[in-house]
Structures are given as structure tokens and as C-alpha cells.
Amino acid sequence: MKPFKHANKSIELIDNFLNTIDRGAIIFKEGVKNYLYGNRENFVDNLKTLSALETDADIYRRKVENILYTQSLMPQLRGDIMRLLEELDNTIDLAKKNLFQFDVEVPKIPAELNQDFVKLSELSAAAIESVVPAARAYFRSPELVKEKIHRVYLYEKEADKLADSIKRRVFQELPIEKLSEKFHLRYFTLHIENLSDAAERVADVLSIMAIKRTT
């Protein structure tokens, strides 16, 4: 039906966009794991996939923006929706940047920290993975958003705690001689931790948007 042509197209694009973000989080997690355990080939593969996913996400976002504005769809909500998509896009951008930093800077991560780094990346990825269903819920049943985003806050908090513990171990417990290496590790901890912060920002935007739609 013609009036629904653009609506259906933008719904499809948004769904694809959210799938891409979700996949991006999984690939990021895998990438970090492969780097830490020295699977160089797999890591490079992950890096390429994530890079492609990030490009796809950008394309979907721009297409949605184009349809919403050229077809004057949802004049009251489109600003909020575009902001939501931008914040979500930011998470996959950050994930890609992080993985690239691993590739370029090749940080020396002591084997004792491998487990912690894996867990940190898993927590950050879990925050993103939890925010995606919340974003999906906003479009169809905004009253469910609230019960979905509490997980994001939980994972973000856990990621923060773990990042603090890693930094403490790097500077106080582990026998790392060079200060530059300590700094390097601190930055990488921060980079991964930032991912969960980005997911938290999405959750904040979502909660306000859901309130706007439900009241």
C-alpha cells in the first residue's frame, strides 16, 4: 500500500541498523579475546568485519534520516529517534576504534590481566546488547523500555568496577617496570570501559523518549 511504502522501508532500515549494532558488540568481544590470546588471523578478521558493520550502520542511519525528513514522517518524534540512532551508532564507532587501537598500538597486556580484559569487554558488549532490545521496544511498546534498560545500568556499573580494579592492579600490584606501559594499559582499560558508558548514554536517551511516548 502506497502510504505505508516509506514507513515500511524505514522500519526495515531501523531493524537492520539495530541488528548491525548487536552484531558489532559480539564481534568486538570476539576481537578482544582473539587479540589477548594471540589469534592474529582471527583478530584481523574481526577487525575487518567490525569495520564493515560500522559502515553499514552509518549507511542505514543516513537512509532512515533521509526518509524521515524528506517524507515528513513523525515530525514530533523524528528528532528524538535520530538522536537515538546517532547514540547507538556511536557505540559501534567506539567499538571499531577500540579494535583498531589494539591493531595499531599493539599494547603489551600481561597474561595475568587477560581474564580481566576479556571480562571487561564482555561486560561492555553486554551493555550494548541489552540496550538494543530496549531500543526495539521503544518503537513498538514504549512501556516496556523501562524494564529493559535496567540491565544496561547494571552492566555499566560492573564494567566501571572491573576497570577500576584493573587500573589498580596495573599501577600497584603487577611488576610492570615502564610507566609508559602502565599508561598504555590504563588507556586500553578506559577505551573498553567507554563502550559501556556509550551504552548508558543510549539508555538515558531511551528512558526520556519512552516517558514522552507513554505519558
Add this chain to the structure above:
Amino acid sequence: MLFLIFISSGLLLGWSLGSNDAANIFGTAVGSRMISFRRAAWIASIFVVLGAVFQGRGASETLTGLGEVDALGGAFTVALFAGFTVFLMTRARLPVSTSQAVVGAILGWTFFTGSDTDYSVLTKIVSTWVSGPVLGMIFAAILYILLRKTLRRTKIHVIKLDTYIRIALIMAGAFGAYSLGANNIANVMGVFVPSAPDILLNFGIFTLDGVQILFLLGGLAIAVGIFTYSERVMQTVGRGILALTPEAAFIVVLAQALVLFLFSSIRFSEMLMAIGLPPLPLVPVSSTQVVIGAVLGIGLVKGAREIKIKTLSGVALGWIITPITAGIFTFFALFFVQNVFGIAVTKQIPAEIIEMPAIESEPSMLADVAQQINMVLPGLLILSMAIIVLLVYLFFRLQKKRLKTENELLTHQNQYFNAQKALNDMEINAIQMENTMLSNQLEIKRQEYNNILLNISDQKKFLESVSEQISRLIGEKDLEKRDRELKALSARLKQRMSFAREIDDFYGKIEQTHRDFIVKLTERFPDLTEKEKRLAILLRLNLSSKEIATLMNISTKSAEIARYRLRKKIGLKERANVHEFLTNL
């Protein structure tokens, strides 16, 4: 003609109603940018006219019952000052009720003429001022709750919902416009009904009596008002009273349309009576009041958090000020019209005569007494004219579009041609440049061959002269002379061995090819002498000390010393390779 002049005030009132009340139907939709103003204006105009013509009679009779303005002069003044009041209120950006302005103006007329005011009708009308908004509130609240529940259950995607709401808004808007025309045409043309002409226009499919023609004119005036002035009011209503969501906007329009429809539908009243219920009074209801009621209803369901009390109180103030102002204006205006201009504002007909005939029988009665005009033929003519005009318009539009496309194509082709031409020019230039370069090279080669030729002949001459001299010396008896001449010959040969000209040629060519390098070298090391620069070039060519010595016409030792000095001068470290350094310069 005089009749038309007198109803001009009614048309003005229609214009002001269109400019204000259309905002109640499409204001929220246009204000929230769900529908474009143009589309809203077209839908509203068409349906307002339809409602006015086909369902406008009921409410206008009640208004006539309040005070039958029996003279055209009086009707003119009443409508004019009701319209003037509405205009003033609009200028003050207050949502204004045309119904109240008209009621106030009619009361002003009854006070001035001393006619009896039918207080039962007045009570009926005033009661609708309360029941209208209350009904609007109830309808809106119920509909809003139902809509919310449905949306929650169906889980429609927000973007799809937007399209549904858009369609629903257009449909509800059309219904609202129809109801507005049906209910509020009484405000515009109600006072002129007693003066309506007794004619009946027969269009074949339907007939229009005098009152309906009057309503048609009023409807058109409302349409003009919608197109010319309602956009600003729509923006104010759409954004001012409540930050309405599209869903709420739909409910508001639907609730308002339902209320206006119920207060103007003769059939619904009959239905209520048929099932033994009291009928709803057919009264012109203020659409503004109903909208505010509906907005309040939604606000109450939402928890009354978003209602802007200040705007609401401003609206309420308008309700009180409007009828009073209209009444006072009309009262004094009638005084002037009657006493200064000498126009009769009343005929003072006894009350029992002005009682209106029954609604059902009216068209037939009118048909009996009115002058019948057959409009089938003129109607067909107008229709065919309209079709012809439309076809001509479409033809020209198509032609224009075609020309535009052709023009675009030509521009495109022109651009392509220009680009092609520029490309060709570039290619020609490149070929010309290449030709010049090749002819230069040819010239150089020719000169080289000339030089070689000259050189060969020069060498030949020299060797011939040496050979001659040696032959001469072989037979020379004077030993002293022979030694002297042999020494001279040896010196000549040594001098010849310096290859001065060839070396100069060589340097000339080499400097030509290494021009950039020499510029760079001079910029970085301005203290270098010409000889050192030549040495640098030779070193850059990776020549050995022996070769350099030959080319510079010095000994190998001197070449090595010169090389050492150059290294020191350009500040090269011990291990650094001078060739690499000069190559990377």
C-alpha cells in the same frame, strides 16, 4: 444586489469563522506538522461547504428563535459587529467563539429594538455552552482511553502508527469540517434566514432552496477565511494550549466533530425521540469550547500535568468578553444605523407570526411557494465548462512539464558537449605539447650530430697536421730544431688531451638534467662553489674518484681531497654515505 450588499457582513463573519474555527479542526494536525496547511485547507473548505448546505438548517432555526432579526439592515448590523468582535479577539490572539459573538449581537439587537427575548431558547443556547465542552471532554476521555488500550494491545510500530494517525487525522478532519459547517453556518447566515430569497435551484440530482443558497455563500466565505487567515491561528492552537501528541490531536478532532454533529443532526434528534429519550437541542455550539473540553478530557486521562492553565484562563476570559463586547457594539451600531443612516433595523412583527414552520415540511413548502429555477441545463453547462478548463489546464501543464524535461535534457546534453569539448581541447594541448617536446629533442639531437661532425673534422684536421709535422721532422737534420719542434708537438698533444670542449658540453647537459638538484643544493648550502656543485653532481651519479678526476681534469688524489672537503662543508658524518645523502636531498 442590495441583498448581496447586506449579507456582506455575514460573509465577513463567515470569513472570520473560517480563519478561527478551522484551527479547531486541523490546528493540532497542522501545528504538529502532521498535515500540510494546504491539504488541510482544501479538505476543510470542501467539507465545510457540504455540511453547511446539506445539514445547516437545524441549528440556524434555534438561533432565529432567540430573536428573529427581521430587517436586512438589522441582520447586516448584527452580523457585522459579531464579525468585528471576532476580528478584534483574533487580533488579540485569543481563541474566540463566533457563536457567542453572534448570540451577544442578537441580544444587543433585541435590547435595542425592545423585542421579546425568548429566554427558553437563550437558556437552551447557554446550556450548550456548558454541555458542549463537557460532552467534548467526556467523548475525548473515553476515546483516548480506548485508543491507548488498542495501541498497547496491537503494538504497532511507531512509524506505521504515524501513517495511520495521518490518515485518521484527515478523515476526522473532514468529518469535523462537515460538522462545523452544519453546526456553525447558523452563526454566519442564521440572522439572514428570515430574509432569504424565495427561489429554488434545481440541479437535477439535488435542489437548493433560498436558505441553502445562503448557506452555500456562507460556506464559501468560511472557505475563503480558511485559506487566507487560518494558518497563523492553526499554529497558535496547535502549539499553544497543550503539547498534543498526534494521537491526542486525532481524538480532539474526532470528539469535536462528534459533538458538533450531534448538536446539528436533525436525524439523530429524531432517533433519540423515537426511542423515548429527550432530543439534543439543535444549537450552534462553539467549536473552540468543545476543543478545549476535549483537550481537558485528554489532560485528565493523562493526569492533568501538561495543561497550560494560563492559556486556558485567557480562553475563559474570551468567553465572557466576547458576547458582552458584541452585544454592546451591536446596540450602539444599531442606534447609528437607524438614526444616522435611516435604515430600518426591525419590522416589529408580532411574535406569534414569526414561529418557524416544521423542519420536515419546509423544503416542500418552499417548493410550493418559491420561484422554481431549473438549473440542470446551466449546471451541465458549468460542469462541461469546468471540465474543458480542467482539460486545457492539464494539457498546458503536461506541455509545460514536457518542455521542462526537454529543456533539462538539452541542458544536460549541452553540459556533456561542453565537457567533451574541454576534454578534446585538453587532449589537443597535450599532443601539441608532446610535439613541441619531440621537435625540441630532435633539434638537440641534430645539434649533437652537428657537433659530432664538427668534432670529427676538427680531430681529423688536427691529426693530419700532427702527421704532417711528424713526417717533416723525420727528415730533419738539425737535431736542435727537431727537439724544439717535438717538444712543441708534445705540448700541443697534451693541450688537446684536456678535452675542454667535450667536458664543457658534458657539464652543460648534466646541469640541465640535474637543475632541481642544483637549486636544492644551493638553497641548503649557499656557500658551495661552482666546482663543488659539479663535484656533488658527479658524486650523485655515483662516479668513482678516478672517473671524477678525469672529468675534472685533476689527479685522483686531488679528487679524493675535493671529495673530503665537500663532505666537511655539507656537514656529513664519518659513516654517512655521500651518494645516498645527495640522492635523498
